[in-house]
Amino acid sequence: MPILVFVSLFTLLDFVILFSIGSQIGLLMTLLLVIGTGVVGLHLIRKEGVATFARARQRMQAGEIPSSELFTGAALIFGGALLMAPGFLSDALGLACLVPNARRLLFKLLTALGLKVATHRTSGHDSSWAYQQDEPGYRHGERASSADKPEGPIEGDFISRDEPKHRG
Numbered sequence: 001m002p003i004l005v006f007v008s009l010f011t012l013l014d015f016v017i018l019f020s021i022g023s024q025i026g027l028l029m030t031l032l033l034v035i036g037t038g039v040v041g042l043h044l045i046r047k048e049g050v051a052t053f054a055r056a057r058q059r060m061q062a063g064e065i066p067s068s069e070l071f072t073g074a075a076l077i078f079g080g081a082l083l084m085a086p087g088f089l090s091d092a093l094g095l096a097c098l099v100p101n102a103r104r105l106l107f108k109l110l111t112a113l114g115l116k117v118a119t120h121r122t123s124g125h126d127s128s129w130a131y132q133q134d135e136p137g138y139r140h141g142e143r144a145s146s147a148d149k150p151e152g153p154i155e156g157d158f159i160s161r162d163e164p165k166h167r168g
Helices: 002-025 026-061 068-083 088-098 100-112
Strands: 119-123 126-131
Touching: 002 026, 002 088, 026 068, 026 088, 068 088, 088 100, 100 126
Parallel strands: none
Antiparallel strands: 119 126
């Protein structure tokens, strides 16, 4: 319910700002600014999206989990959705999600507000998942106990690159 109230207030404030600025600068200029921010946003999404996808592919080929790239991809999608909404407040927040340095500040703000963001940490051959914010019962530097790990193999399919492909 608090999210619904927040979204409603954000939308209302966005339209109030849009109409206030629109009455001062005129309809044509307001439309040009809203369309212009959309075009700039789409350009940034394309540029940052391609770069993020390339970094994620490199990390996956190196055997790492691209956790920061996943957050970046989510921020790009969220920013693109905000840029499609008419309004200057949503455009400003959408552009903040698309600009790399502003995105890092937004990430720090979200973690400071208590959002739990899982990150993958690797050190040598040891890898573990940890949370940015403490969970009840979690202490920094400790790995999960063996009771938390699944027993037996995890079911799934795989293709061995060493075996030749059978055609039949």
